[in-house]
Amino acid sequence: MADRLEQSKALSSETRIAILDWLRRPEHFLHQETGDPHEIGVCVTLITEKLDMAQPTVSRHLELLRRAEFLSVRKIGRWAFFKRNEVGISDYKEWLNEHL
């Protein structure tokens, strides 16, 4: 089971909420060259551009979301692509609806 406290904490940042929201509509990132963002996810570089933040900061946010099982990551060559983990997200919602 995912760590519920870690998941709640992952949602306590405006940046992370925005990332989850954008990745719900990966067409925001259709200029990505490597592949269809709906399928492989969105490259860290494009998420970083969109946020206009330093890449290490963005990577930290993405890692928190991945550990919370809200995102999944796929590595292709030297690039990391992130997409929403809908199973993990639904699982958290169900837990919250039942336990809160």
Next chain:
Amino acid sequence: MADRLEQSKALSSETRIAILDWLRRPEHFLHQETGDPHEIGVCVTLITEKLDMAQPTVSRHLELLRRAEFLSVRKIGRWAFFKRNEVGISDYKEWLNEHL
């Protein structure tokens, strides 16, 4: 509107999740002398006993939950009584179900 980030953060503590859970069944605290815990809420003293923590720590947790609109507080004399704010809790759930 409640601060959604503050609300998410309020849920990132095992202690605060436990408090919300106990207050769902205030009969845990029926030995309270001042009044029916279902009606007026549960006195900080009893919540502190149950948690077996220092009162300032417990008060800080309760204050975070109150600011997140998950608890409401009622003061009677020198005592503070907390109960679940079901409207605030449902409101957060609805937001989360819609936006996550």
